[in-house]
Amino acid sequence: MPSFRATIQITGLRPGHAPAEVMDMAVAAVAAAHVVEANQLDIVAGVPRITVRFMVEASEFDAENLLARKAAAAMEHGVNTVATTGAVRTARRSAGKWLPL
Template sequence: MPSFRARLDITGLRPGFAPPSVMEAATDAVGSAHLVEAHQLDVVAGIPRITVRFLVEPGAYDDENRQALRAADNMQHAVEEVAHTAKLAVLRRVRGRWVPLL
């Protein structure tokens, strides 16, 4: 099954939300339609970044990419309920490398 990563920079929490709610919102949003393989939090140049790795059902290459982009968009929308976000990146695993879609 095709593997994708959605990476999202977090610039701040919304009032009333704790840090764990960010990853929970992200994994719930992606996991509602796809199998979440892993998730992690990194700090890059002082900015928190969440990454959710997930699988998409096999199909036509472009359809798989569209599903992944839709999942990433849903993830960002869900995270925006609890935190402020910045740059979203979507990557696809191709022959052992992560290739950007967005």
């Protein structure tokens, strides 16, 4: 199964939400349709950034990419219910490298 990752900057929390809810929401949004391989939190230039790595059912190349983009959009939508964010970025693992979609 092809591997993808979705990354999004977290610029703030919405009132009444705890920091842990952000990653929980991101993982749950992706896991609703795909197998989540890993997740991580990084601080880049003082800004939190979360990454969720997941697999998409193998099919045709463009269809796999479309499913990955939809998963990233679902993650962005879910995370935006608990936090404010930057744009989501999606990448596909190919020959040991992450290639942007």
